[in-house]
Amino acid sequence: MKPVRAEGLTKVYGEFTAVDGVSLEIGRGEVYSLLGPNGAGKTTTIKMLSTLAKPTRGDAFIEGYSVVRESREVRRVIGLAPQDLTADDEMTGWDNVYLQARLYGLSPWDARRRAREVLEMMDLYQVAHRKVATYSGGMRKRLEIAMSLVHEPTVLFLDEPTLGLDVQSRRKLWGYIQGFKRSGMTILLTTHYMEEADFLSDRVGIMHKGRIVAEGTPEELKSMVKGETAYIEPLDPLNLEEVKKALEARGFKVWLVGPRVAVEMDSSGEDLPEVMKAIEPFKLKSVTVSKPTLEEVFVRLTGQKLDESEEEPLDSFAFRRIVRGVRR
Amino acid sequence: MAKAEVLSRLYYDVDVLVALTWREVLKWVRRRAVLLVSISTPVFWIVLFGKSFNITSILSLPAEGIEPGLAEAIRRVLAARVVELFGTIDYFTYVATGMLVVFTLFQSMFGAVGVVFERRIGYLTRLLASPAPRSVIFLSKVLGTLFRVTVLSALLVAVAYLFGLEVKEGLTVSDVILAWLVLMVLGMGLSSLFTGIAFNVNHQEVLFALANLINLPLMFSSSALFPREQMPEWLQVVARVNPLTYAADLERYLIIGRPVEDPLAYWAYLLAVSITLTIIGYILSLRGMREV
Numbered sequence: 001m002k003p004v005r006a007e008g009l010t011k012v013y014g015e016f017t018a019v020d021g022v023s024l025e026i027g028r029g030e031v032y033s034l035l036g037p038n039g040a041g042k043t044t045t046i047k048m049l050s051t052l053a054k055p056t057r058g059d060a061f062i063e064g065y066s067v068v069r070e071s072r073e074v075r076r077v078i079g080l081a082p083q084d085l086t087a088d089d090e091m092t093g094w095d096n097v098y099l100q101a102r103l104y105g106l107s108p109w110d111a112r113r114r115a116r117e118v119l120e121m122m123d124l125y126q127v128a129h130r131k132v133a134t135y136s137g138g139m140r141k142r143l144e145i146a147m148s149l150v151h152e153p154t155v156l157f158l159d160e161p162t163l164g165l166d167v168q169s170r171r172k173l174w175g176y177i178q179g180f181k182r183s184g185m186t187i188l189l190t191t192h193y194m195e196e197a198d199f200l201s202d203r204v205g206i207m208h209k210g211r212i213v214a215e216g217t218p219e220e221l222k223s224m225v226k227g228e229t230a231y232i233e234p235l236d237p238l239n240l241e242e243v244k245k246a247l248e249a250r251g252f253k254v255w256l257v258g259p260r261v262a263v264e265m266d267s268s269g270e271d272l273p274e275v276m277k278a279i280e281p282f283k284l285k286s287v288t289v290s291k292p293t294l295e296e297v298f299v300r301l302t303g304q305k306l307d308e309s310e311e312e313p314l315d316s317f318a319f320r321r322i323v324r325g326v327r328r
Numbered sequence: 329m330a331k332a333e334v335l336s337r338l339y340y341d342v343d344v345l346v347a348l349t350w351r352e353v354l355k356w357v358r359r360r361a362v363l364l365v366s367i368s369t370p371v372f373w374i375v376l377f378g379k380s381f382n383i384t385s386i387l388s389l390p391a392e393g394i395e396p397g398l399a400e401a402i403r404r405v406l407a408a409r410v411v412e413l414f415g416t417i418d419y420f421t422y423v424a425t426g427m428l429v430v431f432t433l434f435q436s437m438f439g440a441v442g443v444v445f446e447r448r449i450g451y452l453t454r455l456l457a458s459p460a461p462r463s464v465i466f467l468s469k470v471l472g473t474l475f476r477v478t479v480l481s482a483l484l485v486a487v488a489y490l491f492g493l494e495v496k497e498g499l500t501v502s503d504v505i506l507a508w509l510v511l512m513v514l515g516m517g518l519s520s521l522f523t524g525i526a527f528n529v530n531h532q533e534v535l536f537a538l539a540n541l542i543n544l545p546l547m548f549s550s551s552a553l554f555p556r557e558q559m560p561e562w563l564q565v566v567a568r569v570n571p572l573t574y575a576a577d578l579e580r581y582l583i584i585g586r587p588v589e590d591p592l593a594y595w596a597y598l599l600a601v602s603i604t605l606t607i608i609g610y611i612l613s614l615r616g617m618r619e620v
Contacts, residue, residue: 053619075459084450102347103458105340
């Protein structure tokens, strides 16, 4: 039995279909990343898997329990670190973790023992007596994860675990996540950072407009992109079509990515001079060549860059809540 | 379900209820500024409001130009009327007991504000992702408020006593316990209602506006601050259905001995209203907790 199995999960809000028939399976001890821009439906998927939102259609099974019919059993076996910071910042780190343990029915004695364990694991024990409001962004994220681990869940959901963190704190957090994986936990995380999905995951599902448009190991996905891609940005955006036509005339596979023209090239380097010749007549702003990355896969699949995608309507307070305390 | 399973589930529910209620208490006690304000407010209210409106001094005005015997007679008649209306010659004693009820009302509202904040800081998400039953989450909010009401009203009575609250002769422990129960019954209904509303509101301003809309009329159309008998008739009708009236009158009956027609009927009415409000509040809460 796979610890996580989703079958056609769909969530419709009014006219808007946030998640459109997502099916996935995650094996024990596997790290699975949902990769996609804001608004792709990653958070809604996690909300349904963690029983916080009811699927409009479809169902998912966590350790065999249905999220629709057995939500209470599901809640017992999962750990969730939501995208928002959820710790009570008027209380100390210790109180937050201790109370969390008590919520899962641990006796006061066990709760104290377990709170100490997870705080030590996340290197927060030294600051546990301080109010959460005084924590740095990285510490707050670690506290969120500590709170998700008190009841020793077998399945862990991490929604954008490193959103808003600086590079150093992000790397540090990756180290912890690798540790959880080694201890046998099954982990589903969402991210819109390519390198995060690449670095941490056994498998990646690329989400776009509520669907999983591609799935596989990072290597499998990258092999979908042959060779390299050149991005050409003309100085005058009006020249975009002409540049595209000029390249197509020479038999290249070409498509538009925002203000740039993308060209698929073989990796031997033979194509590059040919491309340069084709675009000689135009004044250019920039030409960049990139090796196959998950980012390239995403661009090929969706015709969008990850950071250029349309934003979901996020109310400004929710955004501040996400970054509050993280960027300080 | 096997009996053992039911029992262990019940044990878990109670355990979580204890933990969550303890959190409410902890949060209240730890926020020293809020604690200080919420403790000093009732004290200021009864001392300033109760003492500044001094019927006793109004009655003892020198009656110039009136024959001393007649003045004394008028004074007696007035005093008798005041005692009839207020149950005491001292307005302070009247209002101090009514204030217990008013503070239960306000604490119920303040308690619910926490729910809105918990949604906004994201803590509610975590709470709802845990196996804690929704009913227990709701109940912990109500119990938190009842705890605050208990502490504050004990304090209120203590301060009022220092400032000259005249309790009835032969006040018994059971009178005090019953007086406390009145507040608990009232607080359960009111805080359930406000908690239910709070679970369906995204901005605390909405809750404050709503609370002002509900609280002030409820307070002034009850016998908490002024006796119902001297109100204009239309207001008396409102006061008659207002649960605060019944709670306030029962408090006075139990603490200062101001008679009520039928204490049992008062209890029955108060209980009925409170249970109705609790059910409404519970249903509203479940609705608000359905999705985050």
